[in-house]
Amino acid sequence: MSSAHAFESNTIGNDARIHQGNIIHNYAIAPRQPCVLIPFLRNEELIRRQDIVSELDRILPLSDDYSTAALYGLGGSGKTQIALDYAYRRCQVPNCSVFWVHADSETTFTQDFKAIAKRLGLSANLVGEDLLMAVRYRIETSHPWVLVLDNADNLRLFGVSHATQDALNPGEHTSRLDKFIPRGPRGQVLWTSRDERIAGGIVAARRAIKVPKMTPSEAKELFESARNSQGDSDEANYIEELLDELEWLPLAISQAAAYMKRTLITVEEYILKLRDGKKRWKILKQSQSDRHRRPEVSNSILETWNISMKYLQTENKTAHQILHIHAFLDNQNIPIELIRQAALYVEGSNDMDHIGETHSDDSSSVSDNDDDKVNEAVARLCDFSFLSVQATENGYRTYKMHKLVQEATSI
Known part of the structure; x- marks a missing residue:
């Protein structure tokens, strides 16, 4: 909270330095406490994909410089969970502030910036671009800091134009949100997106990591963890067959395991449902509750x-x-x-x-x-x-x- 000091009938603010002859008066506020605003609990069941984690830590370490990186890939490939793990690991760094913003639309972006403004104690009178810019400047002074921008799939919101769409809709106005992204020293920004154009469009191509499907061993470990049951020897072939059917995609695997755990059916029975045309779509459209994902967005x-x-x-x-x-x-x-x-x-x-x-x-x-x-x-x-x-x-x-x-x- 800022304050002011009276000095010979003058009002001065924080961090001011007053020279009076050979006497210097310093008025500085106490160091700010780190602020952490992450909407999801830490995923204790995360299967850490070490190759991706190591590469992310290499290109986006905590440093005195400003740096950015991006995770991109097919929806359901695990980008958000990798970013969530990164965010919580940065919370362990002393005095590090960590912020999370849903970047899929102007509405969610603005809502999350408002939440950050409230947590940082910014004036409640700030609205519109004044609020967004105030949050940017305040984050830039929260050394060190990390900002995760999740699900930035519409890159036009952040200044990446698309020639075909622009030609088809010459009069269409798209708000530019990129000017509100913090860029101060000792700060790291991590993006997630389904659009590969984020590599080279928003971050340098060499600073973008494609998140592919899981390896067979990672997929098996995730399945057993999500189902809370180790597959026995009789199930081994069925599990391998199921993971192949689901193409080793983390979201599909997690949802299948959660369904089996809830309904108590076997892997073989689940596969039989998948092979039944009418039941297949019904079971794949099931949306299981997940505390590490937004409740208003389907997990199917x-x-x-x-x-x-x-x-x-x-x-x-x-x-x-x-x-x-x-x-x-x-x-x-x-x-x-x-x-x-x-x-x-x-x-x-x-x-x-x-x-x-x-x-x-x-x-x-x-x-x-x-x-x-x-x-x-x-x-x-x-x-x-x-x-x-x-x-x-x-x-x-x-x-x-x-x-x-x-x-x-x-x-």
Whole structure:
């Protein structure tokens, strides 16, 4: 709390230095206490993915300099839990202030900045940009400090423009929130995002870490921890089969284990449900309670991806169309010609009857504009990890899509 001092009928503030001849008067406030504002409990059941943790600690150590880093990858890959672990480990550093902001929208960003302002004791009269800027400046003086910006999926909010969307919506105004991000010394900012453009767009490419699916051993350890039961020898093959079916994605594994624990069904019974078409979607859409995630956001792996899909539908309709058409095709070894046909399909035409057929002269029939449109759409699908390159041979590239992404798209 700031205060003022009277000095010969003058009012002066904190941290002032008064020179009077050869006498110097110092008025300094006591050192501020560290402030910690994290909305989730520490995850005591976290399976620490040591390769990622070590790399994060290497590029984002506590230092006297300002530094940033980002974790990016498919929704449900574990970015938030890795960031949460980083935040709590920084809480153990003496006098370190740690703040957490949900960065998925202007609304959540502003709400969390208001909560920080209240915790820091800033004036209740501050509103709008004055409040946001006051929080930024106050954090910058809270040495040392860490700020986590979670789920920054709409990068336009932070100054990363998208040429295609900007061209389609020239009059659309998007608030810029990047000017409110603290940048003071002895501070570290950690971002999480589903959009790979954060690498190079907000943080230096070498300071961005892609969070992939878990290794088989990590996935097995997470499953047993979440289910609170060690798999016996009779279950070993079924567990391996289940983890493969869930593509080693942490959120899908945690939700499956929580469901089995709650309903007391076996791994084999769960697999049988997954293989029953009608029951499969129902069980994958189940949202289990998780104290380490926001209660107002669905924890269903299928619903989780809908956030990115809705964003793509607004930003790049061609990418969204490719995604939906390929939800009903083979998810492996997808040739670019097949993706191009899906991209250029016109509703009401009979082109759908021929999707899947490849032609040697496809490339000559596509205009440069169409080719650019397809390439941009494919790039955006790869940015969100919905598509990934499977093989490149003699300049010929094929792609693959997560099976669960296909199912989320086809719902």
